[in-house]
Amino acid sequence: MEYAIITKDLTKYYGDFLAVDRVNLRVPFNTIYGFLGPNGAGKTTTIRMMCGLTNISSGDAIVNGHSVRKEPEKVKASVGVVQDISNLYPELTCFDNLMFSAEMHGVPKRLRKERVLELLEFFDLEDKKDEKFANLFRGLKRRLTIAAALVHKPKILLLDEPTLVLDVKSRRKMWALIKALKEEDITIFLTSHNVYEVSHLSERVAVINKGRIVAEGKPSELKRLVPYDETIELGVSDPKRLLERLKGVDVIDRAYLDKGTLKVVARDSLVAIEEISQVLREEGIDVNFMSLRSADMEEVFLKIVEGEGVGRFKQGDLHSQEGH
Numbered sequence: 001m002e003y004a005i006i007t008k009d010l011t012k013y014y015g016d017f018l019a020v021d022r023v024n025l026r027v028p029f030n031t032i033y034g035f036l037g038p039n040g041a042g043k044t045t046t047i048r049m050m051c052g053l054t055n056i057s058s059g060d061a062i063v064n065g066h067s068v069r070k071e072p073e074k075v076k077a078s079v080g081v082v083q084d085i086s087n088l089y090p091e092l093t094c095f096d097n098l099m100f101s102a103e104m105h106g107v108p109k110r111l112r113k114e115r116v117l118e119l120l121e122f123f124d125l126e127d128k129k130d131e132k133f134a135n136l137f138r139g140l141k142r143r144l145t146i147a148a149a150l151v152h153k154p155k156i157l158l159l160d161e162p163t164l165v166l167d168v169k170s171r172r173k174m175w176a177l178i179k180a181l182k183e184e185d186i187t188i189f190l191t192s193h194n195v196y197e198v199s200h201l202s203e204r205v206a207v208i209n210k211g212r213i214v215a216e217g218k219p220s221e222l223k224r225l226v227p228y229d230e231t232i233e234l235g236v237s238d239p240k241r242l243l244e245r246l247k248g249v250d251v252i253d254r255a256y257l258d259k260g261t262l263k264v265v266a267r268d269s270l271v272a273i274e275e276i277s278q279v280l281r282e283e284g285i286d287v288n289f290m291s292l293r294s295a296d297m298e299e300v301f302l303k304i305v306e307g308e309g310v311g312r313f314k315q316g317d318l319h320s321q322e323g324h
């Protein structure tokens with residue numbers, strides 16, 4: 001099988017500090033590949049090495065068939081990269097930002113406008129064309145930043161924490177866009193520290209902790225290891241009444257009371273929140289708090305390290321892929 005990205009003992013030292021330790025990954029073409037890890041695990045550093053934004057200390061990455069060490073220019077032409085901080089200009093309009101990005105990426109002048117309009121349409125930003133980047137809401141800013149990384153039609157998109165600090169709705173919109181990009185034959189390598197997000201979006205997942213890959217496999221294998229469902233947590237004036245009313249709601253899988261807090265697990269949390277809000281209004285129940293949480297990374301690592309029900313989802317599985 002041909003791979004979009006192969007890393008071979010990819011390693012990074014910052015001075016004496018080992019930030020990424022012999023990482024070996026294989027990302028097939030036309031997949032969404034999730035790279036999961038807590039803060040400081042080495043996700044950003046790995047992405048930056050993959051596209052030549054930071055030097056590799058040892059090992060190499062082969063991206064779209066090109067070695068980052070030997071052919072960095074070919075790698076740069078093959079990838080779009082979106083880091084957590086946007087590189088766009090606040091005072092420029094969306095259109096001008098994309099035009100400038102097209103120029104920077106070497107898109108021939110005669111093709112730029114057409115490409116930019118195409119991207120504005122794809123990212124549902126046509127009505128923001130003449131709006132300054134600074135005036136956009138966060139979710140739209142993130143969308144435009146991704147659009148800017150795609151001006152040169154790269155085959156591979158590296159996305160660093162694409163939904164960090166987005167609200168629930170913007171996050172869902174971003175997920176839909178990421179899936180739509182895959183349909184355009186773009187391979188997506190995305191980092192996240194959100195277990196639910198990575199499991200929901202990706203076809204394969206690698207887990208990194210303290211610079212080392214601790215597990216690799218399919219999300220279903222990860223799910224066996226850690227229950228990563230999102231839970232809606234509610235503090236309300238009449239939890240029993242609310243619980244009773246939620247029993248017949250189709251999208252809700254489980255609802256239960258835990259020390260006075262109502263916990264709800266649903267197939268689609270966003271739809272469930274809308275349904276719950278409706279019931280709250282109808283019943284005149286007051287809300288003290290409502291939050292959404294998924295399994296945190298600490299739980300994930302404890303389970304992986306303890307080897308609880310690890311099954312095939314292990315570092316070893318990574319090597320067994322090579323035979324296929």
Ligand SMILES: Nc1ncnc2c1ncn2[C@@H]1O[C@H](COP(=O)(O)OP(=O)(O)OP(=O)(O)O)[C@@H](O)[C@H]1O
Nearest residue numbers: 014017019037038039040041042043044045046193
């Ligand atoms: N320029 C640098 N100089 C020294 N140490 C660095 C540098 N950049 C990152 N590090 C360290 O390397 C480790 C990995 O950082 P990295 O940013 O790659 O992690 P991450 O998984 O992306 O985390 P986050 O989600 O917090 O960005 C961290 O311990 C970080 O403090």
